[in-house]
Amino acid sequence: MNIAVNTSQSKYHVNEKGYFGNFGGAYIPEMLYPNVEELRQQYMQILADPSFQAEFDQLLRDYVGRPSPLYFASRLSQKYGAQIYLKREDLNHTGAHKINNTIGQILLAKRLGKKRIIAETGAGQHGVATATVCALMGLECIVYMGSVDIQRQAPNVARMQMLGATVVPATSGSKTLKDATNEAIRDWINNPVDTHYIIGSVVGPHPYPDMVARFQSVISEEIRKQLLEKTGKETPTYVIACVGGGSNAAGAFFHFTDDIDVELIAVEAAGKGVHSGFSAATSQLGRPGVIHASKTLLMQTDDGQIVEPHSISAGLDYPGVGPFHAHLYESGRAVFLNSTDNEALAAGYELSLLEGIIPALESAHALAKLTDLPLKKDEVVVVCLSGRGDKDLETYIKHLK
Ligand SMILES: *Cc1c(COP(=O)(O)O)cnc(C)c1O
Numbered sequence: 168m169n170i171a172v173n174t175s176q177s178k179y180h181v182n183e184k185g186y187f188g189n190f191g192g193a194y195i196p197e198m199l200y201p202n203v204e205e206l207r208q209q210y211m212q213i214l215a216d217p218s219f220q221a222e223f224d225q226l227l228r229d230y231v232g233r234p235s236p237l238y239f240a241s242r243l244s245q246k247y248g249a250q251i252y253l254k255r256e257d258l259n260h261t262g263a264h265k266i267n268n269t270i271g272q273i274l275l276a277k278r279l280g281k282k283r284i285i286a287e288t289g290a291g292q293h294g295v296a297t298a299t300v301c302a303l304m305g306l307e308c309i310v311y312m313g314s315v316d317i318q319r320q321a322p323n324v325a326r327m328q329m330l331g332a333t334v335v336p337a338t339s340g341s342k343t344l345k346d347a348t349n350e351a352i353r354d355w356i357n358n359p360v361d362t363h364y365i366i367g368s369v370v371g372p373h374p375y376p377d378m379v380a381r382f383q384s385v386i387s388e389e390i391r392k393q394l395l396e397k398t399g400k401e402t403p404t405y406v407i408a409c410v411g412g413g414s415n416a417a418g419a420f421f422h423f424t425d426d427i428d429v430e431l432i433a434v435e436a437a438g439k440g441v442h443s444g445f446s447a448a449t450s451q452l453g454r455p456g457v458i459h460a461s462k463t464l465l466m467q468t469d470d471g472q473i474v475e476p477h478s479i480s481a482g483l484d485y486p487g488v489g490p491f492h493a494h495l496y497e498s499g500r501a502v503f504l505n506s507t508d509n510e511a512l513a514a515g516y517e518l519s520l521l522e523g524i525i526p527a528l529e530s531a532h533a534l535a536k537l538t539d540l541p542l543k544k545d546e547v548v549v550v551c552l553s554g555r556g557d558k559d560l561e562t563y564i565k566h567l568k
Contacts, residue, residue: 169388170223170271170381171215172422179424179500181491185373188498190464190490193372194457198356202364203372203460205279210374213278214271214381226270227385230303231260233267235386237393237549242521249542250398253524253552254390256415263527263554264383264415265296269365271382273300276363283307283362287351289316289344290481291323292558293367298332308332311350313343320481323558341475344485348459368412369489372460376417376489383418390549391422398547405540407432408551409533410503411447411482413489415553420501430502432540433492434533436478437505447476449488450496450503458487464496479508479562480528482554506535512566515556527554528562 174180178188185192185207195203213219227233235255244251256264276284284301286308288294294310301308310327314336317324327334337346355364369376369383391401406423408416410433423429438446446452453464456471466474466486478484488496495501506514511528514535519525526534530553542548556563 170220170384171211177425179495179498181373181377187376187490187494189455190462190493191373191376192462193460194462195372195460196356199352202355202359207374209279210275210378213275219274219278222274223271227267231266231270232258233385234389234393235259237390237397239397240522243518246521247537247542248544250545250547251537252394252397252403252547252549254386254419254549255552256386257524257526257530257552257555261296261299262557263292263296264386264418265293265367266299267385267418268367268379268382268414269293269296269300272363272365273304273306276306276365277304279363281361281363283309283358284365285309285311285351285354285362286365286367287311287344287347288367289313289347289484290558291316291320291327292482292554294332294334295323295326295330297365297367298327298330301332302330309354310334311337311347311354313337313341313347315342316344316347345473368414369417369491370412370459370461370487376461376491379414380417380421380491383414384421386415386418386551387420387422390419394547394549400547402426402429403547403549405430405432405546405548406551407434407533407536407548409434409483409529409553410488410492411485411529412487413492415551417489417491419549419551420495424500431495431500432536433495433501433503434536435488435503435505436480436483436511436532437507438477438479440507441505445477447478447483447485448505449486450492451505453487461490463487463490464493479511480532480559482527482529483532504536504539506532510535512563515559515563524552525556526552527556528559529553
């Protein structure tokens with residue numbers, strides 16, 4: 168896979184200083200500098216190594232099940248009056264796109280000689296994907312998780328434990344994702360030599376946003392090939408993806424950023440409504456600030472304290488957005504829309520009934536915006552179906568109409 172492609176000519180990708188336009192960088196405490204600097208110096212060399220790429224490709228194929236299908240959704244297409252394709256990341260091993268990144272990072276950790284893996288997780292999806300690849304490679308795995316989330320997400324906690332990971336509760340602050348991230352950073356500071364920190368989205372200090380985007384870029388690389396086969400043209404009219412931190416969207420957009428006739432549509436979670444006080448629509452509500460060592464758009468109070476986000480879908484419940492997306496937003500390259508909890512639930516039911524596919528609630532946010540686009544019959548739309556809905560059944564059922 169083309170994960171080491173040179174993007175230095177693109178104004179939308181990272182520059183040599185680690186910035187996407189005005190966003191990104193590495194705002195790290197001095198004690199974290201050696202860890203991040205080691206990664207920064209080595210990641211592109213490692214990603215460009217043919218033996219690394221061969222191992223990455225082989226695991227994506229034989230373990231994850233790639234390429235994921237690009238499925239022409241005919242009943243959905245009929246309903247919305249366009250040619251709608253679903254990129255089926257839901258069919259990956261562990262049920263979402265997150266495994267693409269954890270496979271890449273575990274191979275990188277091995278090349279760096281690391282023996283111990285740490286990760287943060289909110290709902291547990293990234294924790295499960297990390298515990299999975301640690302089991303695969305026989306490496307120790309510690310997952311930090313807010314104690315409130317441990318209560319709410321018992322099945323994923325059990326999965327991680329069955330896969331051999333140690334789940335450590337984060338008990339400070341709101342006891343959720345951002346507190347788990349703080350604990351993971353603290354661990355990394357204390358264990359700089361033998362530990363690699365697998366971040367789960369295109370967030371955190373440079374080089375993580377670029378590195379994670381590259382591991383996820385297999386999504387758009389495959390879409391181009393698959394579209395060429397199916398439609399005779401590599402580029403669609405629209406690519407639509409939901410955005411939490413932004414990794415599935417970054418992967419779906421990566422190889423389209425410089426095709427300016429392709430409209431990139433990022434969909435954030437509006438929760439109970441953008442201005443309801445219960446939302447995670449970061450581009451609409453955020454201002455520039457620093458979160459988890461990266462300068463980006465961030466939901467914050469007037470004095471810079473992080474505002475708690477809300478979304479019915481745990482994967483979109485993040486108060487920031489990665490610097491790549493902050494730049495796509497500010498530059499106008501991508502259009503940022505948002506879906507409420509109720510719109511996402513309705514879209515999840517609709518896909519289930521029209522196509523026999525129960526989507527993750529995160530992915531349902533992207534599907535919910537099909538109705539907002541001025542679609543024409545021959546236009547090609549690709550929706551990134553980031554994950555499957557099994558984990559969300561309880562929520563869907565609770566809201567059964
Ligand atoms: C975690 C998750 C997301 C959100 O994360 P991104 O980094 O924004 O992609 C979206 N969909 C699913 C299924 C997830 O598990």
